[in-house]
Amino acid sequence: MDLTFSAEDEAFRAEVRQWLEENLTGEFAGLRGLGGSGREHEAHEARTVWNRHLAVAGWTCLGWPVEYGGRGLSLFQQVIFHEEYARADAPARVNHLGEELLGPTLIAHGTEEQRRRFLPGIVGVTELWCQGYSEPDAGSDLAGVRTRARLEDGRWVIDGQKVWTSLAQQADWCFAVVRTEPGSRRHAGLSYLLVPMDQDGVEVRPIRQLTGTSEFNEVFFDGAVTEAGLVVGAPGDGWRVAMATLGFERGVSTIGQQVAFARELDLVVDAARATGRIDDPDIADRIARAVLGLDVLRTHALRTLSGYDSGSQGPEASVSKLLWGQWHRELGELAMDVLGGSALTVDKGPYELDRLQSLFLFSRADTIYGGSDEIQRNIIAERVLGLPKEPRP
Structure with missing residues (x-):
């Protein structure tokens, strides 16, 4: 397979490179190299401002369809952007989980109402997301999750614990895999819920890492709630949706x-x-x-x-x-x-x-x-x- 870039792709590369050179200046110049794995604590607020600057200029969600706020760029053009962004030593983006994981999942498996509600906040970097997958007894074996949810009065009520939840302390929302069918086992009976983090039923406890930083967290759900319509895919179909998210990851x-x-x-x-x-x-x-x-x-x-x-x-x-x-x-x-x-x-x-x-x-x-x-x-x-x-x- 031909893995070379076309003349059009190289012109796009020049556009990306020039924009980064012109914009990673002034108040943003000091952000070069900040953030990333083990260093997400660095200048989080300032990096959020930078990410919103990217959004205004149309440099977020590049591969998304235009109708959902993206630019519909080709695979190679998306690759070029990521290459040039890294080469410019631009700061790590704060909404990777929303842009690269949840957004494409909603486009593929969400309802139109869910897309209208959440995609603009991801494109504009006004709502940040975390991923509620791993649990103390369900890490790589995701089918072993025990966090459970039940429908009461038009809302999902959630109880359980997640762990190794990246950036939960800054997130506005969590996309979580939970067990919604009592008595179900393994891959059956799981659902993929969108849960607001700012509520009394959610507690976030940072985990101190070997690096001395705390980008991972424990998240406890104790009667946390979310709307009945905020399940992606059908109830009980969470495994399929969760695997789609991992593919985008x-x-x-x-x-x-x-x-x-x-x-x-x-x-x-x-x-x-x-x-x-x-x-x-x-x-x-x-x-x-x-x-x-x-x-x-x-x-x-x-x-x-x-x-x-x-x-x-x-x-x-x-x-x-x-x-x-x-x-x-x-x-x-x-x-x-x-x-x-x-x-x-x-x-x-x-x-x-x-x-x-x-x-x-x-x-x-x-x-x-x-x-x-x-x-x-x-x-x-x-x-x-x-x-x-x-x-x-």
């Missing part, structure tokens, strides 16, 4: 993620030169492998994504998750070996990490969150290769 934004990985790799190489470790044959070999591995990630992602017009992926996306999770974790390990003993100390107290220390600590989770490596291998074996299913209780 591994869409075109992963290309921008890989450009951010390239910037981290550059930092590792700079550190290797500064410490003299670049002359160590083992370090030099690992750096070369990292460069080649990153090229493999990009080529695989483009080839896989090109088969999905919506920008979402099928079970083949599990291969991408395995590749980038392992690659990024190994990059963190390489960074520590490059730094040597200085990696064990902090420059500023009480616990202020530098970029490479944060990279190492946060990347330890890469092979777990978003579906552990073990689960991804099962998906590949069963759904891609057609091998017999693993025995389950």
Whole structure:
């Protein structure tokens, strides 16, 4: 398959690059490089202002249909935007979960009323979202969720607990998978609800991570409520809708993620030169492998994504998750070996990490969150290769 960009695509790249150069100035210049995994606490309010600036200029929801506030851009043009955004060291966006996950899910599976209600707030970055999937006993095994909801007087009443909920402390809404059919098991009886976070029945407790930051949270629902009509898809059909969301999660934004990985790799190489470790044959070999591995990630992602017009992926996306999770974790390990003993100390107290220390600590989770490596291998074996299913209780 031809993975080259057309002349029209390259003209679009020049447009994106010029706009970023002209707008990442003044009050926004100091936001370069802020935010991202393990660093979502950085300048959240200022990054929200920047995101709304993007929205006014038409740089949000690029792949969405025009009728829903998007620009209807091609897959390659979306890839170009994410690449240029990352190369410009623009700040991490605050509404990834709304724009890249929930919005496409509502377009594909929501009602027209739900689309009219929620899509404009995502396009304009006026409502932020979090994802209520994982629970203490249901992580990669999402079918084991126990949070339950029942219909009472035209509303869903929700009780239970979610965990590892990214950015719940800033979110206005949560899209949550809950059990709505009493006595149901596994994939049956689940529903996909849209739940307002600002209510007495919702409690958010931040989780302190190894990085010292708290972008993950526990969320407790104790009689929380949402309207009866805020179920996406039919009640009991939540598993299908939730899987669609996961497909969008591994869409075109992963290309921008890989450009951010390239910037981290550059930092590792700079550190290797500064410490003299670049002359160590083992370090030099690992750096070369990292460069080649990153090229493999990009080529695989483009080839896989090109088969999905919506920008979402099928079970083949599990291969991408395995590749980038392992690659990024190994990059963190390489960074520590490059730094040597200085990696064990902090420059500023009480616990202020530098970029490479944060990279190492946060990347330890890469092979777990978003579906552990073990689960991804099962998906590949069963759904891609057609091998017999693993025995389950």
